Amino acid sequence: MLGTIRAFWKDQRGVAMILVAIMLPVLIGFSVLAIDMSRVNGLHNDLQKGIDAMALAAAAELDGNADAITRANRAVTSLLANKTLFSTSGDHPIVLADVTVTYLTGIPASDDITLTAAGVDSNAVNWASTDPKAVKFAEVTVNASGATDGAGAFATIFPASFVGSTDKMDVRPQAVAGFTNALCQFTPMFICNPYTSLGALQTAISGTSKPMIWLKEQQGGNNAQYGPGNYGFLATPEGDKSTQKLTEMFAVTSPAACFSQNGVTTRPGNIPPVNDGINTRFDIYPNGNSGKLDPTDAPPAPNVRKGMVVSPGKNCSYSAPNSGQANNYKALPRDNCFYSGGCTQAGVLGNGAWDFAGYWSVNHGNASTTGVITSCGASPSRYCVYNYEINNPTLKSGQEKTPPQCNTTTQTADRRLLYVAIIDCVANTVQGGSQTLPVQAFASVFVTEPAGGSPNADIYGEFQDISTIAGQNTLKKLQRNEAQLYR
Structure with a gap:
């Protein structure tokens, strides 16, 4: 009996089953x-x-x-x-x-x-x-x-x-x-909102007449405060461009850059004028046509009337009229207040009132204004008149012709538009470069005359449209609206 018990005690067969039984619930x-x-x-x-x-x-x-x-x-x-x-x-x-x-x-x-x-x-x-x-x-x-x-x-x-x-x-x-x-195919440029608010800008461009703005490059150095009407340049997604590359972006028809309304970054450093790029729209090219500043990459607009005399031939060019020719040449005039000294915001902002009658008389003589008034309203914008001239090639013309005389164009009327970011420079204390700033809106500005070179680098333009709900949706073709997950 004791032997049986002893044998059972020493028998290790089936011990795994005991361990499995213990671990099975686990x-x-x-x-x-x-x-x-x-x-x-x-x-x-x-x-x-x-x-x-x-x-x-x-x-x-x-x-x-x-x-x-x-x-x-x-x-x-x-x-x-x-x-x-x-x-x-x-x-x-x-x-x-x-x-x-x-x-x-x-x-x-x-x-x-x-x-x-x-x-x-x-x-x-x-x-x-x-x-x-x-x-x-x-x-x-x-x-x-x-x-x-x-x-x-x-x-x-x-x-x-x-x-x-x-x-x-x-x-x-x-x-x-x-x-x-975001806006794409966009010139890397911002302007300081010349109005006290975005709403005021929206109201100003809502009618048939459009206010003119005198865009001035900030001249006070890197640490000077930007004010209403000043313009500056933006860093592109690829980084800061050289002056030549930046000028080319103002010249070509579709700059390869997109800028988000959530924020843009200003470009540091003193940038020479980019008038060579802007003025390709007027059939004016720098000597040598360096880089992409040539009629192939940067063709002129279909309407380049600018109050200048053409010198045709192999070295076709334009020059200011002499005293005997002055009465026969007239560019799109600035707002009247720019001549009288009554413009607001330190003289940079017009009110849309300009000498349409004088312009029409010089460039189209006694041609009827009925068509243009019907199309553009009793107080037409310069851009609407510019378009009317393009769309009516048989319109009686004076000494200066509507289309470019030195080079041919493949472009639409939009070629004379600059697309810019509107920034509240006062509220954001804009000064110097490398600042990331919120964009109030994007806007299109019609360039009314060739841009100035050094030292002033002035640009005169007429506000056309804005990317907000108060706009006319002409910027839709450049807009890229995207939804993305943040959390």
Whole structure:
């Protein structure tokens, strides 16, 4: 008997079964936990992709128009056809009640600063707004489950209650997307808003007559303050260009650069005048036609009337009329206040009143003005008159002809437009270079006469359009509107 007991005690066969029996609950627990982690990760992935799409769809509608939020809500609703596969309720169809959509004017600079579903960050800053003109971001957050299981409700297989936890949890991902407005094929130039506000600029260009601006390069050195009417240059996405390359960007028809309304960076250093680039639009080219400053890469506009006398031949060129010719040549005049000294903002801003009758008399004699008045209004803009001359090639013409006389053109009327960024130089204390500055809007400026060279580098132009909702949408072809995820 004792021998049998002793043999049983020493017998080690089947010991693995004992160890397995002890470890089996642990192995099953880890397996169940792994399954739960896989399920919750799948649920989170499903929800995150869904709300990412919702946030992007909503953000793409936030263009500043009065119905932006209405369209954004409609875009979110149209995407509510997704289902979650791993939530407690199985194939749960996502409905609007499952998410909170909040529109924001901005977001915290650091991702470490969290946002609530109501748009309030962890520093108690409220970014939420219902103003369709102010919001730029769409935030979508999955709601917590209430009495009934929601989209993110998740019940674990692992009996977490055995270790003092809960068998249920909420998966609540969040997505934030924003709307970006950029202009491409854009001259790397900014001008200081000559008006007291963006709204005042919008009002000024809303009529048929357009105000003229005298653009002046800031002459005070790197540390001098830029003021209304000053212009400067922008750093391109490829970095700071040489003076030659920068001048070429002002000459060619499609500069290879895009600039975002979220911010542009000013170019440091003293930049010589870029008049050689601008003046290619007037069929005026520098000696030697260096780089891309030639009629092939930078053809003239279809209308180059500028009050100058052409000297045809092999070395075709233009010159100012002499005293005997002066009465027969007249460029598009500046606003009257530039001659009388009554222009506002330190003399750089006109009011759109100019000598149309005098211009027409010199260049078109007794030709009827009925057509141009019908097309352009009783107080026509210079750009509209310029276009009318292009579209009516049989119009009686004086000594100076409308089309370029030295080189042929392949361009449309837009060739005489400069596209610039409008910046509030006073509010942003613009001085020197390498500053990153917010853009109030992008604008098109019609260049009315050849640009000046050193030392003043003056440019006279007429405001045409602006990229805000008050504009005429002529900048749409250059705009690139994109929605992107930020969180």
